Each structure stands twice: as structure tokens, then as C-alpha cells.
Amino acid sequence: MITSNRNSKQAVKKVKGDKMNDKLKVPKAMQAVFDAVSGHIDHFCLQQLNEEYSQVSRELAAALCRKRPSPLEKGKPEQWACACVYVIGSANFLHDKSQTPHMQLGKLCELFGIGKSTATAKARSIEKLMGISYFDPRWSLPSKLDDNPLVWMLTVNDFPVDIRRAPLELQEEAFRLGLIPYIPGRKTE
Numbered sequence: 001m002i003t004s005n006r007n008s009k010q011a012v013k014k015v016k017g018d019k020m021n022d023k024l025k026v027p028k029a030m031q032a033v034f035d036a037v038s039g040h041i042d043h044f045c046l047q048q049l050n051e052e053y054s055q056v057s058r059e060l061a062a063a064l065c066r067k068r069p070s071p072l073e074k075g076k077p078e079q080w081a082c083a084c085v086y087v088i089g090s091a092n093f094l095h096d097k098s099q100t101p102h103m104q105l106g107k108l109c110e111l112f113g114i115g116k117s118t119a120t121a122k123a124r125s126i127e128k129l130m131g132i133s134y135f136d137p138r139w140s141l142p143s144k145l146d147d148n149p150l151v152w153m154l155t156v157n158d159f160p161v162d163i164r165r166a167p168l169e170l171q172e173e174a175f176r177l178g179l180i181p182y183i184p185g186r187k188t189e
Helices: 028-048 052-068 078-089 107-114 116-130 142-147 170-176
Strands: 003-006 153-156 160-163
Touching: 003 078, 003 170, 028 078, 028 107, 052 078, 052 116, 052 142, 078 107, 078 116, 107 116
Parallel strands: none
Antiparallel strands: 003 153, 153 160
């Protein structure tokens, strides 16, 4: 039996066969809010970071729009945009100088024109609401999935296993169950 060491509600993004637009769907009542927040995210990320940060930050904003009630209903769109990028940046170690791109989170707030205490408070509320922490596979940048140990550590018959080193049959089963984003043994195919 293969299980994830993560919370059972935390499915990993599948790289292939996953419709990106589905992750950006929001209720009609929240569409205008989402458009405003994602516009700020895109503007910032495409100038200061990259398309990956923009995409994953917009996915987070969309997920927040789908919450009932959505926290994005109250507050300024630029504050929520900053908080979304802050959370994704934190989960992906944006502040680490060895990362590319990298940026101190205080600088991120400054460039957004949002006070650090405001951005931090909103970011912490998002992390708590969504259960996001460092190395969270659900919010990893696609380019960082290979290096994220939490993506690949699964439990097989009550033993922790790095599924990348498991037989192909186990990798296929883990993928079928939605526990890993792709089959490592077939990545070169």
C-alpha cells in the first residue's frame, strides 16, 4: 500500500494532463476581485521575478477566491497580490541568495508598495488558511519539484521511501493515485 506522508488533502500537482485553466477558475462573484489581484501579481512577477512565480501565485489567489467566505472579499487587491507572492516566495525560498531569482521578502513588500507588517499579516493568514509551509509540494514552482524532498517521500507498507528510487511499478501506482507529479522512471522518455 502506498500513501503520502503529507496531509491526505494535499494532492500534488500533476505536470502532464492537468488543465492549467482549471486551477484559475473562480466563482463568478469573485471574478472581478481575482482579475484585480492577478493583474497586480502578473505586473510584479513579470517585472521582478518570472512567469513561474506569476502562475503559481495566481493559482493561490484563485484558490483563495474559491474559499467560502473568501478572504479576498475584504482588503485591497494589491495587498492580497503582495501576500500571495510573499507566501509562494517563502514556500520556495525566494529569500535564499542561492536561488534564481532571489529577493528578500522585505524588498518584495517595498516593491509592491505595501507595508511589511501588512503583507506579513496577510501572508500568515493565507498560510494558516491554506496549510502552506516550506517545501509544500502543492505550491512548489514547477522547476523546483525535482529538488523538493516532500514531493517524493511516500510510505510503502509502513516504510518511508523516496519513490524516485522505487521500482517503476510503484512509481506508476503513486502517479495513478495522484501522489507524485510524474513518473520519475519515465522522465527521459
